[in-house]
Amino acid sequence: MLCPLCSSTSINQYAKDQRRLYYQCARCKLVIADSTSHLSLAAEKAEYDKHENTLDDSGYLNFLSRAYEPLMAQVPAPADGLDFGCGPAPALAHYLKSQNYQMACYDKFYFSDPSPLKQRYDFVTCTEVIEHIADPAVELTKIVSLLKPGGWLVIMTKRVIDQSRFSQWHYKNDPTHICFYSDATFEWMAKFFDMTLNIVGPDVVMLQKLRATDAR
Helix, strand or coil: CCCCCCCCCCEEEEEECCCCEEEEECCCCCEEECHHHCCCHHHHHHHHHCCCCCCCCHHHHHHHHHHHHHHHHHCCCCCEEEEECCCCCCHHHHHHHHCCCEEEEEECCCECCCHHHHCCEEEEEEECCHHHCCCHHHHHHHHHHCEEEEEEEEEECCECCCHHHHHCCHHHHCCCCCEEECHHHHHHHHHHCCEEEEEEECCEEEEEECCCCCCC
16 A cells, blocks of 8 residues: 555554544655545545535635635735636635636536646645545646746645544545645645645645746
């Protein structure tokens, strides 16, 4: 078994519930749901189709403010951004457009045109996305390569605290959540991708690209 983020073979069982086994990588500390529990693409999309977020949902926009407020403080408009994994109602992109940002959207299910993945951006947002990705090494390498030098990657995902709290954690019960990140995981990512890490809050981190070259 290889870690899908750092390719380490040092993987240990971390937790078990009625539905799944979970493992942790000893190197990057990523927690991984047993691959046999991963949903098919059709079943995964069916779960997302149940979401009822809209572009002007004030409650959802308030939730997203934890990501867009620190972003706007670091990257004033006008600037070019990509909402990666935006879902069927890209509320974050819609709001940032209203604040004079130029926004593109990509989502493998709902905005699958690959042309936005051929551009470079001042920032990329991934709000409630990376916990769904089965091959984070591939996808994060792609995402980091889309950033201009000095560009920002904004990630919103709830973070693993410790093994005891993980066992009682509601976040792991979503069957589409398959990879779980901690502070240590983001510290590993920042070092690997040559980025600086800013831990903004309990579910938001910002990473800034340091070099002009694409991620390794």
